[in-house]
Amino acid sequence: MWTASLGPKPRMSEATPAFQFASVPQQREAATLGMWTFLATEVLFFGALIAAYSAYRIAWPDEIAAAARHTKVALGAINTAVLLTSSAFMASAVAFDEAKRRRPVVLCLLATAVLGLLFIGIKGYEYCLEYQEGLVPALNFQLGRYGGIGELFFLFYFFATGFHAVHLTIGIAMVVMLAVRTGAGHPPHAPVLRMVGLYWHFVDIVWIFLFPLIYLPGRVG
Amino acid sequence: MRGFPVWPVEAGHYAGEMDALFIALVIVTVLTAGFVCFLLIFFAARYRAGHAADRSHTIEKTWKWEVGWTTASLLIFVGLAVWGADLYLRLYQPPKNAVQIFVVGKQWMWKAQHPGGQREINELHVPVGRAVRLVMASQDTIHSFYVPALRVKQDVVPGRYESLWFEADRPGRYHLFCAEYCGTDHARMGGWLVVMKPREFAGWLRSQGGQPTLAAQGEQLFHSFGCSGCHGPGGTVRAPDLNGVYGGPVALQDGRVVTADERYVRDSILLPKSEVAAGYDPVMPSFAGQVGEDDLAKLVAYVQSLGNARKGAS
Amino acid sequence: MHGPRPNYLTAETTIRSWLFSTDHKRIALLYFASITFFFLIGGLAAVMIRLELVTPAADLVRPDTYNRLFTMHGVIMVWFFLVPSIPTTLGNFVLPLMLGARDLAFPRLNLASWYFYIAGGALTVLALLLGGVDTGWTFYEPYASAFSNGYVTLAVLGIFLSGFSSILTGLNFIVTTHKLRAPGLTWYRLPLFCWSLYSTSVILVLATPVLAMTLLMLVAERVLGIGIFDPALGGDPLLWQHMFWFYSHPAVYIMVLPAIGIVSELIPAFARKKIFGYKFVAWASVAIAAIGFLVWGHHMFVAGQSLYASLIFSFLSYLVAVPSAIKVFNWVATLHKGWIRFDAPMLYAFGFVGLFTIGGLTGLFLAALAIDVHVTDTYFVIAHFHYIMVGGSVSAFFGGLHYWWPKITGRLYPEGWARAAAILMFFGFNLTFFPQFILGWLGMPRRYDAYPPEFQIWHVLSSAGASTLAVAYAMPLFYFFWSLVWGQRAPANPWGVTGLEWLTSSPPPPRNFDTTPVVIRGPYDYVDGQPRPQAENV
Numbered sequence A: 001m002w003t004a005s006l007g008p009k010p011r012m013s014e015a016t017p018a019f020q021f022a023s024v025p026q027q028r029e030a031a032t033l034g035m036w037t038f039l040a041t042e043v044l045f046f047g048a049l050i051a052a053y054s055a056y057r058i059a060w061p062d063e064i065a066a067a068a069r070h071t072k073v074a075l076g077a078i079n080t081a082v083l084l085t086s087s088a089f090m091a092s093a094v095a096f097d098e099a100k101r102r103r104p105v106v107l108c109l110l111a112t113a114v115l116g117l118l119f120i121g122i123k124g125y126e127y128c129l130e131y132q133e134g135l136v137p138a139l140n141f142q143l144g145r146y147g148g149i150g151e152l153f154f155l156f157y158f159f160a161t162g163f164h165a166v167h168l169t170i171g172i173a174m175v176v177m178l179a180v181r182t183g184a185g186h187p188p189h190a191p192v193l194r195m196v197g198l199y200w201h202f203v204d205i206v207w208i209f210l211f212p213l214i215y216l217p218g219r220v221g
Numbered sequence B: 001m002r003g004f005p006v007w008p009v010e011a012g013h014y015a016g017e018m019d020a021l022f023i024a025l026v027i028v029t030v031l032t033a034g035f036v037c038f039l040l041i042f043f044a045a046r047y048r049a050g051h052a053a054d055r056s057h058t059i060e061k062t063w064k065w066e067v068g069w070t071t072a073s074l075l076i077f078v079g080l081a082v083w084g085a086d087l088y089l090r091l092y093q094p095p096k097n098a099v100q101i102f103v104v105g106k107q108w109m110w111k112a113q114h115p116g117g118q119r120e121i122n123e124l125h126v127p128v129g130r131a132v133r134l135v136m137a138s139q140d141t142i143h144s145f146y147v148p149a150l151r152v153k154q155d156v157v158p159g160r161y162e163s164l165w166f167e168a169d170r171p172g173r174y175h176l177f178c179a180e181y182c183g184t185d186h187a188r189m190g191g192w193l194v195v196m197k198p199r200e201f202a203g204w205l206r207s208q209g210g211q212p213t214l215a216a217q218g219e220q221l222f223h224s225f226g227c228s229g230c231h232g233p234g235g236t237v238r239a240p241d242l243n244g245v246y247g248g249p250v251a252l253q254d255g256r257v258v259t260a261d262e263r264y265v266r267d268s269i270l271l272p273k274s275e276v277a278a279g280y281d282p283v284m285p286s287f288a289g290q291v292g293e294d295d296l297a298k299l300v301a302y303v304q305s306l307g308n309a310r311k312g313a314s
Numbered sequence C: 001m002h003g004p005r006p007n008y009l010t011a012e013t014t015i016r017s018w019l020f021s022t023d024h025k026r027i028a029l030l031y032f033a034s035i036t037f038f039f040l041i042g043g044l045a046a047v048m049i050r051l052e053l054v055t056p057a058a059d060l061v062r063p064d065t066y067n068r069l070f071t072m073h074g075v076i077m078v079w080f081f082l083v084p085s086i087p088t089t090l091g092n093f094v095l096p097l098m099l100g101a102r103d104l105a106f107p108r109l110n111l112a113s114w115y116f117y118i119a120g121g122a123l124t125v126l127a128l129l130l131g132g133v134d135t136g137w138t139f140y141e142p143y144a145s146a147f148s149n150g151y152v153t154l155a156v157l158g159i160f161l162s163g164f165s166s167i168l169t170g171l172n173f174i175v176t177t178h179k180l181r182a183p184g185l186t187w188y189r190l191p192l193f194c195w196s197l198y199s200t201s202v203i204l205v206l207a208t209p210v211l212a213m214t215l216l217m218l219v220a221e222r223v224l225g226i227g228i229f230d231p232a233l234g235g236d237p238l239l240w241q242h243m244f245w246f247y248s249h250p251a252v253y254i255m256v257l258p259a260i261g262i263v264s265e266l267i268p269a270f271a272r273k274k275i276f277g278y279k280f281v282a283w284a285s286v287a288i289a290a291i292g293f294l295v296w297g298h299h300m301f302v303a304g305q306s307l308y309a310s311l312i313f314s315f316l317s318y319l320v321a322v323p324s325a326i327k328v329f330n331w332v333a334t335l336h337k338g339w340i341r342f343d344a345p346m347l348y349a350f351g352f353v354g355l356f357t358i359g360g361l362t363g364l365f366l367a368a369l370a371i372d373v374h375v376t377d378t379y380f381v382i383a384h385f386h387y388i389m390v391g392g393s394v395s396a397f398f399g400g401l402h403y404w405w406p407k408i409t410g411r412l413y414p415e416g417w418a419r420a421a422a423i424l425m426f427f428g429f430n431l432t433f434f435p436q437f438i439l440g441w442l443g444m445p446r447r448y449d450a451y452p453p454e455f456q457i458w459h460v461l462s463s464a465g466a467s468t469l470a471v472a473y474a475m476p477l478f479y480f481f482w483s484l485v486w487g488q489r490a491p492a493n494p495w496g497v498t499g500l501e502w503l504t505s506s507p508p509p510p511r512n513f514d515t516t517p518v519v520i521r522g523p524y525d526y527v528d529g530q531p532r533p534q535a536e537n538v
């Protein structure tokens, strides 16, 4: 007998949609719209941070530029490439899935996850370097000569890249899960893969915005 | 308890016009809200269930009504808003000849420094019929200088100067409040604005004891902080001569031209790097953290007096 | 004891079946219990505030305590009562019913949202128990990070968590409204409550993350001592105000749009007449949500923002009044040639229209720059927003609660008592808050525990009104409980009105409808005061 509280989990099964949906396509559309709505939320979350940062960048252009020169632009650039490549693999995974080819999907997902981990690794290495150079606000900040603004810059730096890394970690976890389940012969259905793909690309795009905003001031012109 | 007061006392030239605007708004509001409530009650009574009334020919086409009533009410309100905006803009345009008084807000008191060097706490004495301009700063958090009888209020945000001007036109004692929440004794941060006839005011100023003027105190600080080492004659560093700077335009290194007002002088002392005068090296050190708000006011007053000196001479 | 068919209340009875329910109707009740709890705490703080203000001297509580009282009052009433109130209770309950759906699109997210809310509420209550927060609900900087000695971080994290609840609810409503409408239920056949919940959800989803980030920066500043907003460390205090109001002005529409939606249901229902200008009312909600994002600077007219910005924000504030005006005029026009009944929900709706109009029009006073200079940060502002939030939104909430009570519980409430409470609430409300307009105009600053004696008479009246209000608010508490046990059983459509929610039994079965209704016409379709069937196949 069906019970009110512990109804069947809304499953993403092709055959039967969860009880609240009339059909599978309806369920898929709902999931996609939900993801887009969620991403809209995320845009404003990062947007608020970027807006605040930009306000200071306009108010203190020289100080921000001076501090920004202490970021590791080479590592940042490598990471940009890593993330872009991972997005390409993610897109391929979705394409292969549509072509119903399981092996390549798993391989692409694994590549995506590995590149994601590589990104985190490089980022962690960057954090280490910054720690050694005394660039961590409130902990060991030593760029006194730029006044409070330098520290403020690095606060924004750690905030932005930190939140980005958290998002990426969640993404990696989801991608690994997908890869494992697909590899074990229980492929989740297309909408799930596509939603994770959307999310992955979003995290990538956030980085595309952060990279020039954070690494490049003071380096061009 | 003293009766049912409904109108705040008026003591400023500005209050009268503000009150007129307020009355106009009240009238329009009463008419609008009255109209809404009248129709509400009228329809409710006339078309109550069970009551026989003509209900044929209900109005179906709606957009004419919509657009009509909405624009009508909007236009009236926006008209009043334009009046309010005009008044507001005037509130930020002090006349040139205003007496300038420095006010510092701190938890939980207002301190004032008159041009003649007189200081007071939680009271502000001003002459009737003279424009007064307050240059205000906060030493800690945000406060707000509020005198209901004048209908004026200005938040005082730490880290910068805010200014406010008024002209009191009726002698008396009026409430002075802090209107922005600032901690434990926010409700007790205030006192009185005392508006005096010119003769009495002059007497009050004299009775405060003979101290050097604010500018003269500033001059002393100018030496003790070492400003004169650079800016004075025979300074070791090439620094601008401050005579005549105040009030005029200043060309900056980045190509902008700004007016040398009290904000500029303040920023020059605390944030010298933010606006560097054209033709000079940015070598002036920041005095942030070394000069308190009281002393800043004196230095600014001194630089101001230098500005006037040159103009007088030429 | 119960009818032959199990309904959502009786289908399962264990505590577990409630705490882990994914049924939108049960979650609505979970929310309902929680927001009532928070309303009582917030109300208790209001009672203390009003008691303190009876005399000019600070004699009941110490100044620090008073500051903690109004902070907690504001924080709890805004984030833990009014923002979630209508959407998560009535909205959660009736939105799927109105759409002819079996549940929201994401039932488990719905449950998660309640847990986020509870976690946030728990942190905030913990902050309260440990000694409270003394910043005001606006957490103005640099006070909040550099000077306050309360449990700011804890309370802020509580609000942060409750933000996830807002976002999840908004997301769920948006998707549900787009994707789960019954066959034939086009956008223009949606009840207006759905339109307003939809607009509210857009704000929830877009504004809340900004607040989340802003609060995190506050925590970072306070915990790490880095100057994001503190000028002593290089920060800019006005940036805080911009970011806070960028959320909080749209948030006031989160607090009023659902109420507006309820009133748009009640008036046609009890006037037995089609709403006047359906499309205008519907799009007005969307317009309010959109323009509402552009007016935040009207909270900063004397804060030192540029004059130019002030002029623009002032003008835009008038623009945002236009859709509100459209609504008010259309409600009134709906009554024309109706068959009007005065059941308790309708009394609340009448109260709403009057009080919202007064609150809104005094908002226009505040938006008129010169007036704001005098009355900002005085009781005039306090009166303005209580007129809208208490006189308006809370009244509408009660109106909706009475209206849907039979549907929710399957019982009828005692009508006589309900009308008495509605009328008492109206008078108590005006007695409490009208004097505050006068106080504000006289120059009484807000957040004052002590004040000059000439203001006392109005404070005494206000406190007397608040006591009346407390009695009026307590009445429904009693008769609603009474009706649960002794109330008459409710038929499916006790009011004889249109709306899909009235097609299913009261209380509804676990999955709302036995068969999905097929909608054939829009809502509020009355011919000579009689509803026309809205769906077939039922």
Ligand code: HEA
Binding pocket: B032, B033, B036, B070, B073, B074, B077, C138, C252, C253, C255, C256, C298, C299, C317, C318, C320, C321, C322, C324, C325, C326, C328, C356, C357, C358, C359, C360, C361, C363, C364, C366, C367, C368, C372, C375, C376, C377, C381, C384, C385, C388, C389, C393
């Ligand atoms: C639900 C809550 C809610 C709502 C809906 C509103 C609606 C409005 N508010 Fe209000 N407001 C608050 C809650 C709300 N406000 C709060 C909480 C604060 C203080 C926060 C704090 O500092 O703690 C505040 C403060 C506040 C201020 C700042 C005051 C100050 O601190 O100095 C201003 C200034 O412009 C303002 C304006 C407005 C305007 C123009 C509207 C408009 O949307 C109103 C529109 C409605 C109408 C106009 C009425 C209906 C229309 C007619 C009957 C037709 C005729 C009219 C025309 C066509 C123009 N509000």
Ligand code: HEA
Binding pocket: C039, C040, C041, C042, C043, C044, C046, C047, C049, C050, C070, C071, C073, C074, C075, C077, C078, C082, C135, C136, C137, C138, C382, C386, C389, C390, C394, C432, C446, C447, C448, C449, C462, C466, C469, C470, C471, C473, C474, C477
């Ligand atoms: C959002 C919703 C909301 C609601 C519903 C209310 C409800 C009330 N508020 Fe509200 N108020 C705010 C939001 C709200 N307020 C905000 C945001 C502020 C600004 C805070 C700040 O400055 O930071 C404020 C500030 C504020 C002040 C100004 C404080 C100051 O600046 O010094 C005052 C003063 O009178 C006041 C009074 C009241 C009263 C009397 C009620 C009444 O309507 C409450 C009535 C309710 C009850 C009385 C509870 C029910 C009672 C019973 C069921 C009886 C039995 C129970 C008990 C006795 C516990 N409020």
Ligand code: CUA
Binding pocket: B105, B106, B108, B142, B143, B144, B178, B179, B180, B181, B182, B183, B186, B187, B189
């Ligand atoms: Cu100073 Cu309030």
Ligand SMILES: [Cu+2]
Binding pocket: C248, C249, C252, C295, C296, C298, C299
């Ligand atoms: Cu606002």
